[in-house]
Amino acid sequence: MTISINVNGEGHEAEADPDTPLLYVLRDELELNGAKYGCGLGQCGACTVHVDGKPIFSCLTPIGLLAGRKVRTIEGLGTVEKPNVIQKAFQDEQAAQCGYCIAGMIMRAQALLDRNPSPTEAEIRVHMQPNLCRCGTHARILRAVHRASRELSLASVAGGSQ
Amino acid sequence: MLSFGQAKALRGSRFIQKAGRRDKTRPGPMREIKRNVYKSEALHMKLSKRHLAIGAAFASVAVVAGLGLAAWIGYEPAIPEIARPSASSFDRGLVAKGEQLATVGDCIVCHTAPNGAPFAGARALPTPFGTLFSNNITPDEKTGIGSWSLAAFSRAIRQGVARDGSHLYPALPYEHFTHVNDDDLAAIYAFLMTRQPVSQQAPENQLLPGLGFRPLLAGWKLLFLRQTQFERQANESAEWNRGKYLVDGLAHCGGCHTPRNLAGGEERGREFAGGAAEGWNAPALDETNPFAAIWNVDSLFAYLKTGSDRGHSAAGGPMAPVAEGLSRLNDADVRAIAVYVDSRMHPSGEATPSAVAVVAANDSRSTAAAAHPEADLLFEGACSGCHAPGAPMNINGRPLLSFASDLRADDPRNAVQTLLQGIAPPGGKGAYMPSFSDTMTDRQLADLLAYARARFTDKPAWPNLEAVVGDIRKENAE
Numbered sequence: 254m255t256i257s258i259n260v261n262g263e264g265h266e267a268e269a270d271p272d273t274p275l276l277y278v279l280r281d282e283l284e285l286n287g288a289k290y291g292c293g294l295g296q297c298g299a300c301t302v303h304v305d306g307k308p309i310f311s312c313l314t315p316i317g318l319l320a321g322r323k324v325r326t327i328e329g330l331g332t333v334e335k336p337n338v339i340q341k342a343f344q345d346e347q348a349a350q351c352g353y354c355i356a357g358m359i360m361r362a363q364a365l366l367d368r369n370p371s372p373t374e375a376e377i378r379v380h381m382q383p384n385l386c387r388c389g390t391h392a393r394i395l396r397a398v399h400r401a402s403r404e405l406s407l408a409s410v411a412g413g414s415q
Numbered sequence: 416m417l418s419f420g421q422a423k424a425l426r427g428s429r430f431i432q433k434a435g436r437r438d439k440t441r442p443g444p445m446r447e448i449k450r451n452v453y454k455s456e457a458l459h460m461k462l463s464k465r466h467l468a469i470g471a472a473f474a475s476v477a478v479v480a481g482l483g484l485a486a487w488i489g490y491e492p493a494i495p496e497i498a499r500p501s502a503s504s505f506d507r508g509l510v511a512k513g514e515q516l517a518t519v520g521d522c523i524v525c526h527t528a529p530n531g532a533p534f535a536g537a538r539a540l541p542t543p544f545g546t547l548f549s550n551n552i553t554p555d556e557k558t559g560i561g562s563w564s565l566a567a568f569s570r571a572i573r574q575g576v577a578r579d580g581s582h583l584y585p586a587l588p589y590e591h592f593t594h595v596n597d598d599d600l601a602a603i604y605a606f607l608m609t610r611q612p613v614s615q616q617a618p619e620n621q622l623l624p625g626l627g628f629r630p631l632l633a634g635w636k637l638l639f640l641r642q643t644q645f646e647r648q649a650n651e652s653a654e655w656n657r658g659k660y661l662v663d664g665l666a667h668c669g670g671c672h673t674p675r676n677l678a679g680g681e682e683r684g685r686e687f688a689g690g691a692a693e694g695w696n697a698p699a700l701d702e703t704n705p706f707a708a709i710w711n712v713d714s715l716f717a718y719l720k721t722g723s724d725r726g727h728s729a730a731g732g733p734m735a736p737v738a739e740g741l742s743r744l745n746d747a748d749v750r751a752i753a754v755y756v757d758s759r760m761h762p763s764g765e766a767t768p769s770a771v772a773v774v775a776a777n778d779s780r781s782t783a784a785a786a787h788p789e790a791d792l793l794f795e796g797a798c799s800g801c802h803a804p805g806a807p808m809n810i811n812g813r814p815l816l817s818f819a820s821d822l823r824a825d826d827p828r829n830a831v832q833t834l835l836q837g838i839a840p841p842g843g844k845g846a847y848m849p850s851f852s853d854t855m856t857d858r859q860l861a862d863l864l865a866y867a868r869a870r871f872t873d874k875p876a877w878p879n880l881e882a883v884v885g886d887i888r889k890e891n892a893e
Contacts, residue, residue: 315796
């Protein structure tokens with residue numbers, strides 16, 4: 254059947270059953286391949302995207318739940334030419350090793366920084382906890398989130414003085 | 416010879432006994448008050464300024480006397496500071512014993528902030544009376560307990576009085592710790608004094624107005640703190656006695672599993688009748704537990720030691736850190752706790768079969784799907800990866816939903832909380848279940864729970880489920 258979903262501000266008609274996980278629709282129907290299939294059980298966070306601004310596991314979110322709600326994926330942040338602040342910070346800190354977890358990591362970090370641009374170290378660690386990285390670049394990922402936080406805070410100070 | 420504090424507590428307990436034995440035919444305090452009210456109404460017409468002045472004088476004397484009395488009851492002397500004993504001055508065997516006992520007491524859970532240094536305190540403890548912040552119990556001399564002698568430590572644990580003489584809030588479960596014996600306290604002291612000192616001051620407590628006045632706690636203790644030594648029961652086994660000693664004392668199980676009164680004291684005579692903690696139900700641990708017939712020593716042991724039992728479900732909410740702590744406790748002590756709890760669940764001593772042998776693995780999918788067609792799709796997309804019969808989780812020995820006590824309970828609260836909060840075991844070890852609060856509405860969660868109950872249990876539908884989900888979601892947000 255046809256189901257309407259809003260992804261990154263655009264309406265889409267997906268050909269899928271309502272119990273189909275959002276992740277499959279994103280990847281197979283809409284060809285948005287940023288979110289990854291990791292465990293399929295909500296245990297690793299590789300599939301993290303936003304629904305109404307909250308980070309969720311798209312592998313455990315049937316699209317039947319998404320009528321009238323806004324989905325945001327990593328493709329909705331920046332582009333290869335023009336990455337957004339968090340994507341740039343992940344690049345600058347070389348936070349990716351194999352890179353499989355990174356789209357999920359960035360989306361989870363984005364949800365935190367959207368809500369609170371200056372989180373403490375403890376808040377970052379608690380918030381990032383559901384997402385796993387098998388390569389072990391956690392220290393770089395944390396540094397990237399801190400860097401993005403600093404840049405967002407500076408930007409907001411600069412913006413405020415204008 | 417009784418210490419000052421013990422003598423006062425005895426006075427307190429006598430007072431309570433007296434109050435309990437009061438002859439019902441004699442005028443009770445309420446009646447006396449009423450009579451005095453009538454009297455004052457009769458006198459009211461005749462009141463002159465002089466009367467008022469005399470009355471005010473008497474009232475102020477009474478207030479001063481009352482405050483004086485409160486101060487006298489509440490007064491505890493400071494115990495002199497000591498130089499921090501060097502870690503090498505403690506016997507290693509004693510420290511190791513203390514480590515196990517501190518694990519039973521779960522000190523680390525309340526005394527460690529999220530991602531904070533172990534035992535350095537500052538964890539927010541929400542209570543009905545406001546938010547308390549736990550103290551630093553590392554041996555830092557300024558902000559921790561580095562300058563506390565064993566005597567000061569023991570008084571704090573057993574009587575809830577800090578080294579400087581101030582009263583501690585009963586979030587420190589001294590109602591239970593008062594039963595811990597001297598040797599065990601010395602071992603826990605040795606363990607804590609050999610930890611890494613961390614300089615960290617807890618934030619100020621945020622309590623309801625007036626409750627920051629600590630001498631009030633002396634009154635609370637008069638009412639609720641019974642300082643008694645653990646008494647062995649000769650007709651029970653050594654294992655049972657060990658279990659009771661741990662459960663009543665350090666493990667402070669009653670702190671959550673016994674109902675509390677309005678003043679936050681555990682209700683006398685209703686020990687283990689079931690309580691509440693952090694928005695979750697703490698099930699009864701006595702014969703009123705609805706699943707008492709299918710708990711036994713082995714299943715209690717497995718649940719406490721590993722955080723889940725095949726015939727029940729995984730420890731969630733505030734029980735998760737308890738099970739995580741007990742996973743590091745020696746098997747003999749965990750088994751002793753299981754033996755004692757089992758005896759409370761089965762007071763007549765009947766042997767019980769395991770749940771796996773008794774509870775049928777219900778799965779009425781077609782009936783449930785007919786009643787809740789949308790939820791059947793939700794379950795397929797969101798839950799079946801782990802919870803469908805035959806999913807990897809079940810093959811790995813985790814409980815089936817048809818065994819989950821929370822899904823079969825009369826009150827849906829814990830099942831609702833499991834969906835709203837998920838199960839996040841401390842340190843990421845153990846069963847992890849994500850939260851569904853951000854993807855599902857109250858109506859969808861209620862529908863899904865109703866479906867799961869219809870599909871996996873033979874229990875009747877929960878009433879008003881959507882409103883219950885909404886209420887609990889609101890509570891969690893506060």
